[in-house]
Structures are given as C-alpha cells and as structure tokens.
Amino acid sequence: MTEPLEFRILGPFEAARSGRVLEIPAGKPRALLALLLLRRGEVVSVDTLVDELWGETPPQTAAKNVQGYVARLRRALGDGMLATRSPGYALRLDDGALDSARFEALVEQARHDEPATASDHLREALALWRGPPLADFAYESFAQDEIRRLEHLRLGAVEDRIEADLALGRHEQVMPELESLVAAHPLRERLQGQLLVALYRSGRQAEALEAYRAARRRFVDELGVEPGPELQVLERKILQHDPGLQSPARR
Numbered sequence: 001m002t003e004p005l006e007f008r009i010l011g012p013f014e015a016a017r018s019g020r021v022l023e024i025p026a027g028k029p030r031a032l033l034a035l036l037l038l039r040r041g042e043v044v045s046v047d048t049l050v051d052e053l054w055g056e057t058p059p060q061t062a063a064k065n066v067q068g069y070v071a072r073l074r075r076a077l078g079d080g081m082l083a084t085r086s087p088g089y090a091l092r093l094d095d096g097a098l099d100s101a102r103f104e105a106l107v108e109q110a111r112h113d114e115p116a117t118a119s120d121h122l123r124e125a126l127a128l129w130r131g132p133p134l135a136d137f138a139y140e141s142f143a144q145d146e147i148r149r150l151e152h153l154r155l156g157a158v159e160d161r162i163e164a165d166l167a168l169g170r171h172e173q174v175m176p177e178l179e180s181l182v183a184a185h186p187l188r189e190r191l192q193g194q195l196l197v198a199l200y201r202s203g204r205q206a207e208a209l210e211a212y213r214a215a216r217r218r219f220v221d222e223l224g225v226e227p228g229p230e231l232q233v234l235e236r237k238i239l240q241h242d243p244g245l246q247s248p249a250r251r
Contacts, residue, residue, distance in 0.1 A: 008099045011130025029069040036091040045088040052142040099128045107157045115167040122161035159190050169247040171198040186218050189228050200238050201247050208238050
C-alpha cells in the first residue's frame with residue numbers, strides 16, 4: 001500500500017512520503033502544484049492555470065505546457081494524486097495531508113481547551129512552522145492572499161498561546177517574547193495589553209504605565225487615534241491596582 005503524501009507550506013514548499021522529501025520539478029511545475037494545493041478539492045481550469053503561471057503574456061504553447069507539467073508531477077507524486085476533471089485538474093488530498101490544515105485544526109481546538117492544554121496544543125501548532133509560509137512563492141501573485149492569511153493566523157496563535165501562558169502564571173517567562181513582538185508589531189493592541197499585564201504581574205507597575213504611554217503616542221502619531229477602550233480600561237486598572245489583574249494561578 002502506498003504511503004500517504006504530506007504537503008508542507010508553512011515554510012519552504014515540500015512534499016514528503018514516509019518522512020522522505022520528494023523531488024518536485026522546479027520552476028513552473030512546482031508553482032502549478034502549489035496552485036492546485038491552495039485550491040485543493042476544486043477543479044482548476046487550464047485557462048486559470050495559464051493566467052496564474054504566465055500572467056498577461058502566456059506563450060502560445062501554454063496549455064500544452066500545462067499538460068506536460070501535470071505529467072511530470074504525476075511521475076513525482078505517484079498515481080491518483082492529480083485528477084483530470086474538465087475543464088482542468090484537481091488535487092486529491094488525504095485528511096491531515098497539509099501542514100497548514102493541521103495547524104488551523106490545532107488552533108481551533110485550543111480555543112475550547114483549558115489554559116494548560118491550550119498552551120500545549122498551540123505550541124504543537126506553531127512547531128509546524130519552518131519559516132515564512134509559501135516561502136518559494138513569496139513574489140507570486142497567486143500566493144499572496146494565502147501568505148497574508150496564514151501570517152495573520154500565526155500571529156493570532158502566538159497571542160492565544162501567550163494568553164494561555166499568562167493564565168498559568170508564566171508572565172515572567174513570556175516577557176522577553178512579548179517585548180520583541182511589541183517592537184515588531186507596535187500597533188497590535190492585544191500584544192500591547194498582554195505586555196502591560198505581564199509587566200504589572202511582575203511587580204513593574206511604573207514600567208507598565210510607561211509602556212501604555214509609549215503605545216498611546218504611537219497610536220496618536222501614526223494612526224491619529226487613541227488606543228482602543230480595552231487598553232484604556234487596562235491602564236485604569238493598573239493605576240488602581242485592580243485585584244482582577246493578579247495572575248489567575250496566583251489567585
């Protein structure tokens with residue numbers, strides 16, 4: 001029985017079977033496979049493939065070239081993966097064959113877990129990342145929407161994991177990571193709020209308030225708006241030493 005294929009797009013593009021990375025033809029055949037992977041379960045027409053692979057100036061032999069690329073991919077992947085379906089082709093995937101789908105499933109599961117289990121599931125999800133998503137296709141138009149979507153989901157998963165760690169009393173452990181993330185995403189309010197909470201729980205109230213003032217200046221200077229209501233409420237709670245700001249683990 002043929003072992004199932006695994007596709008990896010959370011980093012450099014790879015296809016693997018039984019842990020062995022397959023040799024996928026470089027260039028347009030590789031891009032064609034990525035295109036079909038991003039539209040898994042759909043029939044992608046030859047016309048669409050030509051448009052995505054060559055843009056506005058395809059060669060006269062483009063449709064024939066696509067047929068040749070599909071034949072090469074079938075040899076690399078094995079029978080049954082690439083199906084011919086009028087007016088084009090479709091990629092058949094087993095459940096769990098795509099690393100980004102496994103990542104999203106783990107992140108969704110974590111939203112229903114208790115903090116300790118959520119933290120473990122989110123770490124497992126984030127460990128699937130080997131670099132920027134679809135790194136081989138960073139400049140291909142067909143990949144841009146998915147790259148942005150996955151990057152957004154990854155940052156949200158990091159925030160979810162930090163939230164779980166804060167709930168477990170790990171504020172000092174996540175502090176260096178939070179400081180780095182806030183520097184990279186200074187207008188991300190959730191990260192700003194998490195940093196304020198971590199500072200406050202570490203006994204650094206003055207630094208938490210200064211971090212809020214620095215964040216407020218950035219929002220006003222760069223966006224022309226005040227921080228959102230949640231950050232403003234958090235500042236007031238810090239000023240008032242609100243008992244609700246204490247670590248749940250400590251309470």
